[in-house]
Amino acid sequence: MSQPFTLTVNGRDHSLDIPATTPLLDVLRNHLGLKGSRYGCGLEQCGACMVLIDGNAEYSCSREVGTLAGRCVTTVEGLGSPEALHPLQRAFLEEQAGQCGYCLSGILVSAKALLDRNPNPTRADVIAALDANLCRCGSHPRILRAVLKAAATLRQEVA
Amino acid sequence: MAGLSNSLKDNPRLDRWLKFCDDRTVRVGTGKVELGQGVLTALAQIAAEELDLRIDQISMMSGNTAEGPGEGYTASSWSIEHSGGAIRLVAAEVRELALKQAALRLNASPDELSVVEGVFLRNGTPTDFDYWAVAGDLDLAAEATGTVLPKSSNTYRLVGTSVPRLDLPAKLTGSGFIHDMVLPDMLHARTLRQPGRGATLAALDEAFVRRKAGADISIIRIDNFVAFVGADETAVRAAAVAAADCAVWSDARILHPEQATAKWVAAQPSHDRLIGAPVEEPAGAHGASLTFTRPFLSHGSIAPSCALAVYRDGALTVWSHAQGMHPLRDNIAKTLGLPPENVTCHHVQGGGCYGHNGADDAALDAALLARALPNQPIRLMWRREEEFGYEPLSSAMTVTVHAALDAGGRPRDWTTEIWSAAHGQRPGVGGAYLLAADAMKEQPPERKPFDIPLERGGGADRNGIPLYDIDAKRISYHLIHDVPVRTSSLRGLGATLNVFAIEALMDELAAREGEDPVSYRLSTLSDPRARRTLEKAAAMAGWSLRDAGGAGRGLGIGLARYKNSSAYAAVVAAVEVDEAVRVTDIWCAVDAGLVINPDGIVSQVEGNIVQAISWTLIEEVGFDPQGISTLDWQSYPVIRFSDIPEIHVELIEADQHEALGVGECAGGPTAAAIGNAVAHALGIRICDMPMTRERIMAAALNA
Numbered sequence A: 001m002s003q004p005f006t007l008t009v010n011g012r013d014h015s016l017d018i019p020a021t022t023p024l025l026d027v028l029r030n031h032l033g034l035k036g037s038r039y040g041c042g043l044e045q046c047g048a049c050m051v052l053i054d055g056n057a058e059y060s061c062s063r064e065v066g067t068l069a070g071r072c073v074t075t076v077e078g079l080g081s082p083e084a085l086h087p088l089q090r091a092f093l094e095e096q097a098g099q100c101g102y103c104l105s106g107i108l109v110s111a112k113a114l115l116d117r118n119p120n121p122t123r124a125d126v127i128a129a130l131d132a133n134l135c136r137c138g139s140h141p142r143i144l145r146a147v148l149k150a151a152a153t154l155r156q157e158v159a
Numbered sequence B: 001m002a003g004l005s006n007s008l009k010d011n012p013r014l015d016r017w018l019k020f021c022d023d024r025t026v027r028v029g030t031g032k033v034e035l036g037q038g039v040l041t042a043l044a045q046i047a048a049e050e051l052d053l054r055i056d057q058i059s060m061m062s063g064n065t066a067e068g069p070g071e072g073y074t075a076s077s078w079s080i081e082h083s084g085g086a087i088r089l090v091a092a093e094v095r096e097l098a099l100k101q102a103a104l105r106l107n108a109s110p111d112e113l114s115v116v117e118g119v120f121l122r123n124g125t126p127t128d129f130d131y132w133a134v135a136g137d138l139d140l141a142a143e144a145t146g147t148v149l150p151k152s153s154n155t156y157r158l159v160g161t162s163v164p165r166l167d168l169p170a171k172l173t174g175s176g177f178i179h180d181m182v183l184p185d186m187l188h189a190r191t192l193r194q195p196g197r198g199a200t201l202a203a204l205d206e207a208f209v210r211r212k213a214g215a216d217i218s219i220i221r222i223d224n225f226v227a228f229v230g231a232d233e234t235a236v237r238a239a240a241v242a243a244a245d246c247a248v249w250s251d252a253r254i255l256h257p258e259q260a261t262a263k264w265v266a267a268q269p270s271h272d273r274l275i276g277a278p279v280e281e282p283a284g285a286h287g288a289s290l291t292f293t294r295p296f297l298s299h300g301s302i303a304p305s306c307a308l309a310v311y312r313d314g315a316l317t318v319w320s321h322a323q324g325m326h327p328l329r330d331n332i333a334k335t336l337g338l339p340p341e342n343v344t345c346h347h348v349q350g351g352g353c354y355g356h357n358g359a360d361d362a363a364l365d366a367a368l369l370a371r372a373l374p375n376q377p378i379r380l381m382w383r384r385e386e387e388f389g390y391e392p393l394s395s396a397m398t399v400t401v402h403a404a405l406d407a408g409g410r411p412r413d414w415t416t417e418i419w420s421a422a423h424g425q426r427p428g429v430g431g432a433y434l435l436a437a438d439a440m441k442e443q444p445p446e447r448k449p450f451d452i453p454l455e456r457g458g459g460a461d462r463n464g465i466p467l468y469d470i471d472a473k474r475i476s477y478h479l480i481h482d483v484p485v486r487t488s489s490l491r492g493l494g495a496t497l498n499v500f501a502i503e504a505l506m507d508e509l510a511a512r513e514g515e516d517p518v519s520y521r522l523s524t525l526s527d528p529r530a531r532r533t534l535e536k537a538a539a540m541a542g543w544s545l546r547d548a549g550g551a552g553r554g555l556g557i558g559l560a561r562y563k564n565s566s567a568y569a570a571v572v573a574a575v576e577v578d579e580a581v582r583v584t585d586i587w588c589a590v591d592a593g594l595v596i597n598p599d600g601i602v603s604q605v606e607g608n609i610v611q612a613i614s615w616t617l618i619e620e621v622g623f624d625p626q627g628i629s630t631l632d633w634q635s636y637p638v639i640r641f642s643d644i645p646e647i648h649v650e651l652i653e654a655d656q657h658e659a660l661g662v663g664e665c666a667g668g669p670t671a672a673a674i675g676n677a678v679a680h681a682l683g684i685r686i687c688d689m690p691m692t693r694e695r696i697m698a699a700a701l702n703a
């Protein structure tokens, strides 16, 4: 039942020969070695697995990879690397936004989707954009500050 | 060896703590582990401070049974007091040994030498010698004497500064967790959980399970422990889901919804003990009493438990994110019948850990499979349903506080009466053991009725003694042993409800006297640090402008010293109540003594506050005949971004006092402040957590 197909992740094409029903999250973590997207519930309830699909923040834990031929997937690794951090990652570091950090990949991705469509978000906009992401450590206040800070930085970079 | 902490007494050799590495760093060992609380950064600061090194010249080795010190569990906010104290003494001693050695080599007097970034200076001028040049001549296998005086706190340059977390960069860029570890030829594994001690697997349709897996898997069965193992994680997970659906068990545990209530728990037979002042209530004393409850709670880490293990030539190696690698090694060795020296446990960071969750149990699961499949690295992960369904819960509790008053309306005699299952049942403590041991033919003996004694911080009775000036204070603790679920430690343990109850009664007593809650408390509080903390929080919140309340908006306060021996925290909460409670602002003042990393403390306190809001307003575990019924984030909701108030935390300067554990200090005061704010807003008191919409409506109807 498997048929080779191509998946674009972080701008690179990958040719995959696996069942089309495999969850995208498993493909990213186990087949492509991109460990940044995280398994939290597998139920589309926590947001730890969020990735960008054509720019929208979406759950990857139950998304069948076969539905994604020709679509562009971006993971947290596609935002930036330790050597070249994305302004969001830099702002999270500056605000020390995160305790255990397990939620952060999904939250960074949701925040990226927000800032791409709304460069000038209010606090309420950020809250709305992150409400599908759970953080059990209570890093929320810092995360909100960090996203607003990154938005300001990005606006300056554009200006 | 007077003055040596237990950490150092148990691990006296210097080289368990410090090692000079070839790459010109110093490796600092600790038995305490990173749980997201920033402890490794704080400990690195302490070591770098004493050794006169930069922070990036330190590497931390944490939770390593082969080479590092054993310090029990990372729990109850002891890390900075215990491990930090040991590291400080060892580092001071090693610095002194190295300095003496350098003096010898330089033919100088030790007084002429100082250290900057690991290099010896003679009368301020750099020499050719540094730590690493003399390291070979130091006998670090020697035992610590504890006789070298550490630096005095007024000379600190690193301790007391907000060094950024060492582990955060990796976690922001897609790595850093045990879940990401890959070993060569590793196989994935998931388990089928035994539904309670004594349950026996009567039938499992293996053909169905394999069909659902869709790829090659092995089904491993060790007595009543069953697992699915294979190279394809997707298939292994699908097998576990299918198996949970089709397995037939005999003698599975059956739970009833009412068993999930504090009321049911309090009605069970109990082991009773009285702690503190003897009971002698003079006749005619006028007094007050109130009863409070809270339900069972889940830890609910976002990350399911995970462990890796491999068994080669009779030696077992385990990687785990549990809170103590030395106890884990001993518990695994015991269950597997291996000599402890054949088991090595390494800590690797996992998701947020707020107490005794499933991490240790997952490590045993992985170890069982590794031994069944020698030479084959195993990566085992729990499913979300497994995490919610089988991790130890925080017990439902009932607390009644009684106060007898003096002529001035101040409490003169106080009893905190508690009904609860145990809060301290970590493996190896009080006969507790790892989960899968129940599934072995040779079951461990039933655990004994036990909770952490008050001298060690207490379990359900933690913070049961108010810090106010009261002639006679006591705790009457009814430990309920026979509850149908495992219970153990969740951040704060019994303190959350005890502080909630004590502070509620203090508010009620103030109201009887027609006094302001803050001035009433101050009138019976002589501990100067507690007073200062309370006054600070009140000032931050603009307490003096507080109105009469009752119009759907309220301001409430809560105060406690965690474990009656750790950090002080006072919290003011502002709430709006219509049908539901909405916390709009939290102001929190903390006295943690000497502060190692201010921003780290603020971050911990913020997290504790957010979690406590969630416990107070939302969280509640439910049971049904199949077991725990709150198995996902829909049935066990927790606080979200939209519910987060503005949170203001300030630290009180108290550097002259020793460093106090801080990670759990704000939970009880936050719950209490919300409870008191809701009472202020509504004019009626809600005594049961969580304060849900239904409870608010019911209270309003009955008022």
Ligand code: FES
Pocket: A038, A039, A040, A041, A042, A043, A044, A045, A046, A047, A048, A049, A050, A059, A060, A061, A062
């Ligand atoms: S893992 Fe996908 S939403 Fe939780």
Ligand code: FES
Pocket: A098, A099, A100, A101, A102, A103, A104, A134, A135, A136, A137, A138, A139, B036, B302, B351, B352
């Ligand atoms: S930082 Fe731990 S879950 Fe968000």
